[in-house]
Amino acid sequence: MARYWFGDQTADVVVAAGEQVEVASLIGRYAILAPSTSLHVFDYETGDRVLDLLDAAAQPVTSVVTGDDGRIPRFRGPDGAERLLIGQDPATLPEDVDPAGYRWTIVTTSYPDIVDGLRARIAALEADSGGEYVSSAHPLLWAAPGEIDSQISAHVVANLDGRDQTVAHVRASAILGETASMDVTVYIVDMITGGRTPTEVLTLTTADPALTVTPTWGVPDGAGLTVGVEVDGDAQDLTVQVMVK
The missing domain is CATH 2.60.120.1110 (Jelly Rolls)
Structure with missing residues (x-):
């Protein structure tokens, strides 16, 4: 099966809470794009850690490290995985928190290729069947x-x-x-x-x-x-x- 691409999209950044700030009547914190942050990848269904990853240069890696601007770089997941969980190394979290609450869904960026492949297969079935409504004699x-x-x-x-x-x-x-x-x-x-x-x-x-x-x-x-x-x-x-x- 194919190994699909993840990361390097507009929303694929790690944001950390900065200093407290007061704006008018609102009190909040600055958002900081966190560079050089090591992230673990987990199976979407089981929550088990995934170690079978490839970086953008097709080199094996076991974790993903954000760039200077906090962006999650491109990487490839295991064969056939179309969505994964990504989050902070559980060892860096406080002991009294649930690590599952610090994992977020990341979806493959290869969906256009997946859809194109499905369309090609459907077209081949329709051509073989003589029409779009019947797939076999x-x-x-x-x-x-x-x-x-x-x-x-x-x-x-x-x-x-x-x-x-x-x-x-x-x-x-x-x-x-x-x-x-x-x-x-x-x-x-x-x-x-x-x-x-x-x-x-x-x-x-x-x-x-x-x-x-x-x-x-x-x-x-x-x-x-x-x-x-x-x-x-x-x-x-x-x-x-x-x-x-």
Whole structure:
């Protein structure tokens, strides 16, 4: 996994309380940007100290030291860490305080790169799936158990995705008699007129009772799919599977 960058942002400074000051009716303290301050880094979830750090020159370090202006320098955290806790060395704190109260969240500055990577992965998934709504192919299934006669199925599956679908694979299988053959045709159906357009024909024989093809056509938005068979001889137990995405 990647080691992400932290530090060197506008808010990444260590501020210490200075001398007391009175302004009008307010009493407060000067804020001092604390230079050369050693900071420990902790796991965000467990609170355990993290020693696996790299400085800006990719050298291993176990703590982070602020610059002359109190700024936390750039450093890299452990693999995959996107947020950490950073704070004062517990040994420098009074004994009666909880060290956890002196740790603050620091978030990686590599988020633009992380987001770009996610966008690239999403784009690759969408390109592979044929559209932004479906990430993998899903099956449309027609099954006819028992003896098969020549027919066109009355069952039409409509494309309701709001976009054209890509057909990834078509598979047909049946049990055929010794000299039988079968033409399995996949039709695109006009859902308004009911008209059918043959788009793929798979010819099953005794020697090849199961076939799978990779089409170059798709199902238009709003259209449907159905199947038909022309049988020559004895045939039974037909299954047709159309994988769309």
